[in-house]
Amino acid sequence: MSLALVWFRHDLRLDDQPALRAALEAGHTPVPVYIHAPEEEGAWAPGAASDAWRHRSLQALQQELEQRGSALHVCTGPTDGALDRLLRRSGAQAVFWNRKYEPATQARDAALKRRLRESGVEVESFNGTLMFEPWDMATQSGGPYKVFTPFWKNAQANLRLPAPWTAPVRLPEPPTLDGHVSIDALGLQPRPRWDESFWEHWQPGEAGAHEALEIFIDGALNGYSEDRDRPDRIGTSRLSPHLHFGEIAVWRVVHALQQACTAANARHVDAYVRELGWREFAYHLLHHFPQTPNENLNPRFEHFNWARVDDAALRAWQQGRTGVPIVDAGLRELWATGYMHNRVRMIVASYLCKHLRYHWLEGARWFWDTLVDADLANNTLGWQWTAGTGADASPYFRVFNPVTQAQRFDPKAEYIARWVPELQALPVKERFAPWLSPELAQRLAPDYPRQPLVDLAEGREAALAAYAASKD
Structure with a gap:
């Protein structure tokens, strides 16, 4: 029976797997492969939280394949050299994969497809996403x-x-190939293991x-x-x-x-x-608009007066020590679970881009490294939407008030209390803005910041003034 490499990427499943299905229906024995080449992702190589998830997802895929009589061949890049070696060692006649849409990998995949076809290899790609x-x-x-x-x-x-489409219970046994590495050898798990608390909340695979x-x-x-x-x-x-x-x-x-x-x-x-x-x-x-992971879609903001980043303030935002409880709750949820509730993502992003007036890329990069669902398309859209610089964006002059947002969407401050436990002793209404009750906050929440990084009203006015200046 002829062989076909089935190249797994961001499609770590067997059911509804167009590349796997195509190989089987063409009469090939699928040779499942995974090639680790993060350097080919350009400026947006996967972040630490993504790698931690990928480690477990690859393990789950490997186990699923083995239970069906197949195996996952794991190797490292560069991708073009790895595919050439795999084709030579296996004698495979075809390579099937599901498409990726990030600018760097789109260009790479297009070049690979042309080169392999010119060398006589059957190459097909599919929509698996x-x-x-x-x-x-x-x-x-x-x-x-x-x-x-x-x-x-x-x-x-x-x-x-x-x-x-449900994958077969049994898959043809692929040949054993030299040059494979273990999933552990890819070094995907963070050092130190700051991700360990994630897995109380998630089951990758x-x-x-x-x-x-x-x-x-x-x-x-x-x-x-x-x-x-x-x-x-x-x-x-x-x-x-x-x-x-x-x-x-x-x-x-x-x-x-x-x-x-x-x-x-x-x-x-x-x-x-x-x-x-x-x-x-x-x-x-x-x-x-492949430039948008790094550039504003709306050219009006090319000369916008973003504030100069204060490293200490940025670290306080990252660590959930801004003094604004709903913002801090979201960033601490992110650190503990690799995830943040979507409504809170908007509040957190608005605080960074509007009240602190830091460029949205500062937040996008932090999310990229700490979110288990970090996705270039969605991360870019979300941050530019909140910053007001992208497509169908929230207008820049729309500045979320994090206090009223918390009161509306976390009315009993239960989310705040869960992720900012030093505020649990405060009465509910004081948890939203503890700086408005300084004596009570000092007595019942002495370890929480006394004031926000920036006064909410002053931050809002500065943001609106910068926006007005950019329009002029």
Whole structure:
């Protein structure tokens, strides 16, 4: 039987695996391979939290393959040399992979495909990540979208999802190849092991992704429209890292939601699928505007007067010591779990970009290194949206008040109390802005900062003044 390399990347699953399925249906024995080459990711090589998740996800994939009679061949880059060696040692006639959409890897993959085909190797790539390829949607004038609502309206009208596909219980046994390394040898686990608390909250791998989907459908889905903005509740799917690493296909998620849809929960299903639409929009933007991970999409902000970064203040923000409880709670949740609730991400980002007036890249880089769901498309969209510099952005003059945001979305301050335990002794209403009750805060929360890094009113006014100056 002929052999085909099946190159795993951000598609660490067997069900709904287009590259694996294509190899099997073409009559090939799949040779599953993973090539570790982070240096080829350009300026945005994976961060530490992503690597920690990848370590466990690769282990889960390896175990799933072995249970089916196959194996994962792990090696290190450069990718072109690794593929050449694998083809030579295995005698494989084909290479199949699922596409990635980051600018650096898109260019690399295109060059690889051309070179391999010219050498006589069969090469095919597939969509294993999205409901739509980034180039599938266009405005009436043929250009890319910059506003979500018309993008999603067009997408919904053209939504044609593949049917779910379940991988065979047994896979053909691939040949044993020289040159493999262990997953441990990739050095993906942080040193020191600051990620250890993550795994109380997560189960990386395909089985964990399916379990998370089932838990969401049975529980949080049924109040999603309202509860998704409440960090004090279990109101979201927590599927984002599983989707990022391709441990579950987005179309399987949508099919499962559609099957679970009833008259009672239809609006919640629609709301969640719309959020998946934002993920699609982020990839659309990244493809058409590949400069945006490092540059403002809106050229108005090229000469915006961002404040000079004070290293001590930036560290205080990173460590959750800003003196603003909801901001600190979010950043401490991030450090402890590799995750931050989406509503809190917006509040935290607004505080950095508006009240401190630091460039959004300062926050984007921190999230990139500490989020287990760090995704270049979504990270870029989220930070530029909050900063007001990107597509369909929140206007720069919209400055989240972190106190009123906390009062609205964490009304009993339970999220604050969980992640900022030094405030637990304060009455609920004082937890939102302890600096307004200095004597009580000094007595009951002596270890918490006495004042925010920047006065909220003064920070807001400085941000609005900088914005007005940039318009002039």
